[in-house]
Amino acid sequence: MSATAKTLDKLIKKEYAPGFVTDLEADTLPPGLNEDVIRAISAKKNEPEFMLEWRLEAFRHWLSMEEPKWAFVHYGPIDYQAISYYSAPKTREPPKSLDEVDPKLLETYNKLGIPLYEQERLAGVAIDAVFDSVSVATTFKEKLAAAGVIFCSMSEAIQNHPDLVKQYLGSVVPPGDNFFAALNSAVFSDGSFVYIPKGVRCPMELSTYFRINAAKTGQFERTLIIAEESSYVSYLEGCTAPMRDENQLHAAVVELVALDNAEIKYSTVQNWYPGDEEGRGGIYNFVTKRGDCRGRKSKISWTQVETGSAITWKYPSCILRGDESVGEFYSVAVTNHCQQADTGTKMIHLGKNTKSTIISKGISAGRAQNSYRGLVKILKSAENARNYTQCDSLLIGDRCGAHTFPYIEVKQPTAQVEHEATTSKISEDQLFFCMQRGLSAEDAVSMIVNGFCKQVFKELPMEFAVEAQALLGISLEGSVG
Amino acid sequence: MSPAQHYVEHYRTLALPGRHLPWLRRLREEAQSRFSEAGFPSPREEEWKYTNVSALEKKLFVPSVGTPTAVADTSALARLRLEDAWSLVFVDGIYSAEHSVTDGLPEGVIATSLANALERYPDRIEGLFNQAVPQDAHGFIAFTIAYFRDGAFVHLPPGKILDKPLQVIHFSTRPDGLSVARNLVALEQNAEATVVETYAGTGDLSYLTASVTEISVGENAGLEHYKLQSETVKGYHFGGIYAREARSARFRQHHLAFGGLLARTEIHAHLGLGAECELDGLFLATGRRHLDTQTLIHHRAPCGTSRETYRGIAADRARGVFSGRIVVHPDAQKTDAEMSNRNLLLSEDAEIDSKPQLEIHADDVKCAHGVTVGQLDPEAVFYLESRGVDEPTARNMLTFAFANEMVEKIRPSSLNRLVQDELLSSLPQSDIRKDWL
Numbered sequence: 001m002s003a004t005a006k007t008l009d010k011l012i013k014k015e016y017a018p019g020f021v022t023d024l025e026a027d028t029l030p031p032g033l034n035e036d037v038i039r040a041i042s043a044k045k046n047e048p049e050f051m052l053e054w055r056l057e058a059f060r061h062w063l064s065m066e067e068p069k070w071a072f073v074h075y076g077p078i079d080y081q082a083i084s085y086y087s088a089p090k091t092r093e094p095p096k097s098l099d100e101v102d103p104k105l106l107e108t109y110n111k112l113g114i115p116l117y118e119q120e121r122l123a124g125v126a127i128d129a130v131f132d133s134v135s136v137a138t139t140f141k142e143k144l145a146a147a148g149v150i151f152c153s154m155s156e157a158i159q160n161h162p163d164l165v166k167q168y169l170g171s172v173v174p175p176g177d178n179f180f181a182a183l184n185s186a187v188f189s190d191g192s193f194v195y196i197p198k199g200v201r202c203p204m205e206l207s208t209y210f211r212i213n214a215a216k217t218g219q220f221e222r223t224l225i226i227a228e229e230s231s232y233v234s235y236l237e238g239c240t241a242p243m244r245d246e247n248q249l250h251a252a253v254v255e256l257v258a259l260d261n262a263e264i265k266y267s268t269v270q271n272w273y274p275g276d277e278e279g280r281g282g283i284y285n286f287v288t289k290r291g292d293c294r295g296r297k298s299k300i301s302w303t304q305v306e307t308g309s310a311i312t313w314k315y316p317s318c319i320l321r322g323d324e325s326v327g328e329f330y331s332v333a334v335t336n337h338c339q340q341a342d343t344g345t346k347m348i349h350l351g352k353n354t355k356s357t358i359i360s361k362g363i364s365a366g367r368a369q370n371s372y373r374g375l376v377k378i379l380k381s382a383e384n385a386r387n388y389t390q391c392d393s394l395l396i397g398d399r400c401g402a403h404t405f406p407y408i409e410v411k412q413p414t415a416q417v418e419h420e421a422t423t424s425k426i427s428e429d430q431l432f433f434c435m436q437r438g439l440s441a442e443d444a445v446s447m448i449v450n451g452f453c454k455q456v457f458k459e460l461p462m463e464f465a466v467e468a469q470a471l472l473g474i475s476l477e478g479s480v481g
Numbered sequence: 482m483s484p485a486q487h488y489v490e491h492y493r494t495l496a497l498p499g500r501h502l503p504w505l506r507r508l509r510e511e512a513q514s515r516f517s518e519a520g521f522p523s524p525r526e527e528e529w530k531y532t533n534v535s536a537l538e539k540k541l542f543v544p545s546v547g548t549p550t551a552v553a554d555t556s557a558l559a560r561l562r563l564e565d566a567w568s569l570v571f572v573d574g575i576y577s578a579e580h581s582v583t584d585g586l587p588e589g590v591i592a593t594s595l596a597n598a599l600e601r602y603p604d605r606i607e608g609l610f611n612q613a614v615p616q617d618a619h620g621f622i623a624f625t626i627a628y629f630r631d632g633a634f635v636h637l638p639p640g641k642i643l644d645k646p647l648q649v650i651h652f653s654t655r656p657d658g659l660s661v662a663r664n665l666v667a668l669e670q671n672a673e674a675t676v677v678e679t680y681a682g683t684g685d686l687s688y689l690t691a692s693v694t695e696i697s698v699g700e701n702a703g704l705e706h707y708k709l710q711s712e713t714v715k716g717y718h719f720g721g722i723y724a725r726e727a728r729s730a731r732f733r734q735h736h737l738a739f740g741g742l743l744a745r746t747e748i749h750a751h752l753g754l755g756a757e758c759e760l761d762g763l764f765l766a767t768g769r770r771h772l773d774t775q776t777l778i779h780h781r782a783p784c785g786t787s788r789e790t791y792r793g794i795a796a797d798r799a800r801g802v803f804s805g806r807i808v809v810h811p812d813a814q815k816t817d818a819e820m821s822n823r824n825l826l827l828s829e830d831a832e833i834d835s836k837p838q839l840e841i842h843a844d845d846v847k848c849a850h851g852v853t854v855g856q857l858d859p860e861a862v863f864y865l866e867s868r869g870v871d872e873p874t875a876r877n878m879l880t881f882a883f884a885n886e887m888v889e890k891i892r893p894s895s896l897n898r899l900v901q902d903e904l905l906s907s908l909p910q911s912d913i914r915k916d917w918l
Contacts, residue, residue, distance in 0.1 A: 070527060378854075380829065395844035398811065404839040410854040413826040419837065419852040425844045 029086040035059065038186055041086050045155050045189075048162055058175035058185030065179045071342040072371040072403055073311050075247070075284065083249060085187040085220070147203050149233075150195035154222050157193035164195055168226055172255035172292045172319070180251040180313075181288040184220045188253070191221035196231040196262070205461055207236035223254040227262035229295065234265040236464055247275075247310060252287045260295030260322070265303070267464050268316075272308040277366075279338025282310025289316035293325035293351075301328040302345065303459045305468040310339060315373065317346035320354035320382070327356040330456040334472065335368030335400070344374035344406075349382035349415070358389040359455050365396035371403040378415040385412060391421040394452055446472075485517040487541045492628050495544060498596035502603050508611060512626035521620045528619070531802040531834045532745055532773045537717060542659035542689040544630065545573040554683050558652055561679050561711070563895040567592060568648040574630045574660030574690075580650075591636040592647055595663060598634035605636065609665050613695040613723040615749065615777075621719045625661050625693045632662035632692070637672035639699070646675040646893045651692060653682035653716065664694040668702040670727070675705040677896055680712055680720070681740070687715035696724035696732070698756075703731040707896060711740040711903055714768060718744035726756040728782075735891060736762040737900050738772050739907050745773035745802075752778065752785035752813075762791040763887035765907050766799035766831070773802040780813040789820040792887050794880060795831035804836040805850070811842045820850040825857065825883055827876075857883075877908050 029040060038059055042052040067078070144151050150161060158165050175185035192208045208223070227233055250272065256264050266289075275282025285308075291300035302316040318327030329345040347356035356376065364370035372391045393402035404421045426448050434444035450457070450469060457465050499505040521537055522529040558580065562568065569592060570580035576594030583592050591598070598606055614622050633649040653660055666676055680690060690712065698704045704724075712718045718741040726732050730753060736746055750758045758778060766772040778787045787807065795801040807818045824833045837850040857879050865875035884904055891897040 393839075393841070395841065395846075398814070398844045399842075400844070401840070401842045403841060404837070404850070406837060406852070408835040408852055408854060409832070410824075410826055410834075411832045413829060413831070413856040415826070415854065416856075417852070417854040419835075419850075421837070421839060421850050423839055423841050423846065423848040425846075 028084050031082050031084045033080050033083070033085060033187070037085055041187060041189060044086065045158070047158055050162075050166060051158055054170070054175065055186050058182050059187075061176040062179070062182035062186055065176075065182055067179050071313050071373070072369060072405070073313065073340040073342050075311055075340075078249060078284070080183070086189055143203065147200055148197040149200060149202055150193065151206055152193055154188070154191040154193050154224070157224070161193070161195070164226065165193070165224070168224055168255070168257055170255075172257060172290050173253050173288050178288060180286040181253050184222060184251045184253045184288070188220045188222040191223045191252070193223070194225040194233060194235065196227045196233045198228040199230045200228075201231065202233040205234045205236055207238070219248075219250045219252070221252045223252070225255070225264055225266070226257045227259065227264050227298075229259045230261040232263045234461060235267070236461060237266070237268045238271070238464075247282055247284055249284045250286070250309075252289075254287070254289040254316075256291035256300055258291065258293050258295060258298035258300050258325075261297050262295060263299040263301075264291065265301045266291070266316070267460055268302075268304040268306075269464055269468055270304065270306045270308055270312070273310075274308045274337065274339050275310040277337045279310065282339070283308065285309035285312045285314060287314040289314065290319065291317065291327070292319045293322050293327060293354075295325070296322045296351075297324045298322050299326040299328075301330075301459070303330040303456065304332070304343075305456070305460070305464075305472075306331065306333040306341060306343060307472065309341070312339075312341040312343050314343045315345055317348070318356065319348045319350065320356065320385075321350045323351040324353045325351055326354070328459075329356075329358045329360070330459045331360045332363070332453045332456045332468070332472070333361070333370055333372075334363045335365070335370040337366040337368060339368045341369070342371045342373055344372045346375040347377070347387060348375075349378045349385040349387070351381070352383045353385070354382055355386045356388075358387070358391070360391040361453050361456055362391070362393040362402055363396065363449065363452070364393065364400040364402045367399045369401045369403070371405060372421075373405045375407040376409070376417055376419070378410045378412050378417065380411045382412050383414050385415040387415075387417045389419040391419075392452070393421070393423040394449070395423065395425045483520065484538045484541060485520050488624070488628060489513065489517060491544060495546065495630075497628070497630065499599040499603070502599065502607070504607055505599070505610070509627050512623040516620055516623040516627055519620050519623070521624070526619065528775065528804070531800075531804075531836075532743075532771065534743065536743060537689065540657070540687070540689075542657050544628070544659045544661070545575065545655055554654075557681065557683055558650070561650060561652075561681055561899070563646060563648050563677060563893065563899065565895065566646040566648045566677070566893075567643075568650060569594065569633045570650045570652065571631060571633070571660070571662060572652050573655055573658050574651070574662055576631050587641055587643070589638040590641055590643065591634065593634055595632040595634045595665060596630070606634070606665065609667055609695065609697055610663070611695070613697065613725045613749070613751070614693065614721070615723070621691055622693060622721060625663055625691050625721075628661045629663040630661055632664040633666070634664070635666045635674070635676060637668045637674055637702075639669040640671045641669075642672065643674040646677050646896065648677045648679060650679045650681070651690060653686065653688045653690060653712075655688065656686050658686070658688040660688070660690045660692070662690075662692040664692065666694065666704065666706070667697040668699050668704050670700040670702055672699065673703045675707075675893060677707040677709065677893070679709045680718060682713040682716050685714050687713075687717070687742075689717040689719075691719045693721040693723070696722065698724060698726045698730040698732050700727040701729045702727070703733075705733045705892065707735045707891065707893075708737065708746065709896070709900060709903070710736070710738040710744055710746065712744060713740060714742060716741045716744070718746075720744075720746040722746065722748045724750045726750060726752050726758065728754040729756060731757045733759045734761070736760075736774060737887075737903075738762070738764040738774065739903050741770060741772065743771045745775065747775045747777070749777040750779070750787070752780050752782065752787065754782040755784040756782075756786075758785070758787040760787070760789045760791075761887060761890050763793070763884055764801055765794045765796075765884060765904060766801045767796045767907055768799060769797070770799045771802070772799070774804075776805040778807045778818065780807070780809045780816040780818065783813055784815045785813060785817075787818045789822075790887070791822045792884065793822070793824040793833060794827065794884060795824070795833050796827040798828070798830040800832045800834070802834045804838070806838040806840065807848060807850070808840045809843050809846050809848065814843050814845040816843065816846040816848070818846070818848045822850070822852045824852075824854045825880065826854060827856070827880065881905065881908060
């Protein structure tokens with residue numbers, strides 16, 4: 001075995017660091033899904049009547065839908081009746097400040113490397129931490145409130161800002177949009193709500209850490225971000241889940257609305273438990289994310305680093321409705337062992353002079369399957385629309401797969417659409433060049449892979465860029481076959 | 482009556498070739514029941530997402546009965562004929578010896594109708610027939626198995642080389658007629674040939690042609706295959722070209738589509754060890770045409786090379802569809818595959834859909850694809866206008882130049898001229914054939 005192969009082996013065998021379970025008493029609904037369960041969720045959250053109706057309608061629609069089968073992923077049937085749709089840590093009183101939060105919980109976050117206290121002191125990131133299904137602590141509320149920004153959990157938003165919720169919830173991803181979005185609409189337990197008023201530049205980067213803890217629970221969070229005219233917000237999302245043998249379902253919905261001149265930057269680092277080397281366990285990450293550039297000159301930018309999950313099914317999309325609006329998608333998707341990812345984006349151009357950029361980097365190792373699936377659709381109204389797409393894949397080892405399935409539909413002659421894709425492995429020449437300059441095989445590969453992903457990493461906010469590079473280190477350094 | 486029932490009824494009384502062969506009878510029966518069940522493909526099937534053939538369900542086409550009809554308008558047929566080429570001519574799906582030219586073929590080379598070959602060389606055909614079509618064949622392929630009346634059978638023994646092109650003409654003359662053909666082209670090792678398939682019809686008749694060509698290229702053999710689809714403005718066309726390449730074989734396919742109301746061509750190639758495959762194509766969709774080209778390359782063994790270059794032009798209210806898939810199988814290391822698809826959209830009411838795909842299961846490979854969709858460069862149009870060329874002519878010249886790069890790849894000079902004529906006459910307006918051409 002060569003030095004590089006050993007390094008690769010060592011790295012590939014590295015264990016999932018955040019794979020521990022926090023022993024907490026939880027308030028969990030028994031597994032199963034029916035209208036009563038939905039009523040129970042709604043009642044537990046003390047929701048107004050319109051929300052219950054909304055959920056029930058979504059549920060009834062879901063019953064009539066079929067699970068999509070078109071993605072390039074394979075998994076056994078999911079028993080939707082075996083999942084518990086609600087789980088919340090038990091606390092006597094809702095915490096008013098961090099000091100009241102269960103210390104065990106805070107310790108969990110510390111292990112994950114997101115100490116709330118530290119975050120608070122470091123200034124800059126306000127975290128709305130979601131532990132299983134309810135929001136435990138929200139920091140920096142006051143500072144944000146002074147700017148007029150609303151940043152709270154979805155449940156709070158439903159209580160305190162029902163009008164905004166009523167107006168925007170489901171307006172980008174309708175409850176019946178697709179199978180998993182319908183399921184989410186029926187049973188979603190919590191998530192984040194962000195509202196940036198007109199002309200406000202959000203004073204800090206907002207962040208939510210999601211974490212699935214209790215066994216046999218699905219996590220169905222729902223995030224809604226509204227950026228009013230001429231506002232700006234950067235939102236960070238990170239995900240991890242403990243190690244378990246059975247598969248867990250995670251079906252989230254994220255909706256973004258950008259009005260005139262507004263900009264939303266949404267960054268994700270997804271590190272859900274990917275399953276073990278044999279493909280046992282792991283999260284099924286079936287997520288619907290969509291942004292609506294409603295206003296003129298609005299901009300929505302998605303950046304994602306996907307290293308976890310047994311199966312990823314995720315297409316953060318942009319509807320470029322406003323004239324001169326801009327959509328961006330930057331993605332690094334890493335699959336190792338038996339992971340399967342089918343991810344990409346949709347750019348729907350409706351407005352004049354709309355622009356979209358897609359940069360996707362897929363890295364596949366072990367026996368993993370990594371697919372890019374994207375749609376660029378230019379409608380007749382989108383004069384002078386412009387799209388540039390680049391999808392590159394890197395293969396590590398001869399048993400993995402890397403696939404590219406782009407769809408390009410153009411109905412406007414003044415549009416200009418370009419798509420290119422390449423697939424290759426790390427060249428021996430590149431490696432040799434680095435190593436003869438004195439770099440170890442590990443460092444050389446790390447450098448090359450980081451270079452491969454650079455276009456995407458540079459789009460990440462500082463806090464995440466560091467984490468993303470570290471994650472990449474765990475998942476795929478030593479990319480030599 | 483469902484279309485499937487309609488065809489089952491119509492063919493019940495027809496004497497289809499190869500009835501005496503049990504293996505073929507079995508294949509036909511299976512295909513017939515598959516077709517009766519599934520019918521023509523629906524847009525719900527991923528591979529038919531952009532092409533809706535439901536119009537075919539409403540129209541019921543009728544196969545011709547008995548001997549081939551005489552071609553009334555021989556000038557249309559004459560126009561398509563390549564000079565200095567052998568030819569097999571099929572009128573309304575049935576072989577016409579009268580119009581075919583097969584004199585002087587090298588000894589041992591077979592070029593005849595499939596119906597005839599099924600009588601004379603049934604064993605040879607059994608080994609070739611239905612071997613290259615996809616396993617999970619869709620309704621059209623099943624349809625051709627169940628109901629083919631005839632087709633070309635071309636066989637070259639080892640080392641034989643054809644020094645002239647062999648042209649296969651499928652010509653339709655009957656309104657609402659139906660031609661179903663299966664063609665077989667087999668080259669044994671070291672053989673070389675050029676085969677030109679041509680599809681056309683008289684006037685502006687509406688008819689359906691469904692034609693599947695299976696190709697087998699032996700070890701180190703080389704086949705250059707052209708398809709010119711020049712059906713009438715109301716014609717429906719489905720064509721499949723499915724090729725298997727043995728070790729070090731060379732297969733070159735060039736697909737030129739100008740005609741038809743709704744036309745689709747599928748081109749599949751399976752590459753053996755060190756095989757080469759070059760696929761080129763050009764479509765020009767005008768009026769209300771819907772032209773669809775689907776390619777699929779399977780790299781099944783190491784060291785294969787494939788190159789795909791497709792260009793498309795959609796004008797008026799037309800729609801052009803391209804889908805190209807490259808699959809590199811786990812053992813196909815050292816594969817080198819490239820695909821390029823460039824499209825020109827000339828009108829507000831036209832549409833281009835492109836779906837390039839890579840499916841890669843080996844790591845030591847080089848694969849790339851690129852797609853562009855755009856309009857004519859306004860600066861280039863302006864440049865010509867500033868030189869005194871009026872705008873429509875300038876646009877035509879630039880469109881022609883874009884397309885002509887694909888025409889130039891056609892090697893037989895007589896076909897080259899024919900296609901260039903076809904292209905010029907299909908261009909939107911004004912005559913650009915000036916002294917510079």
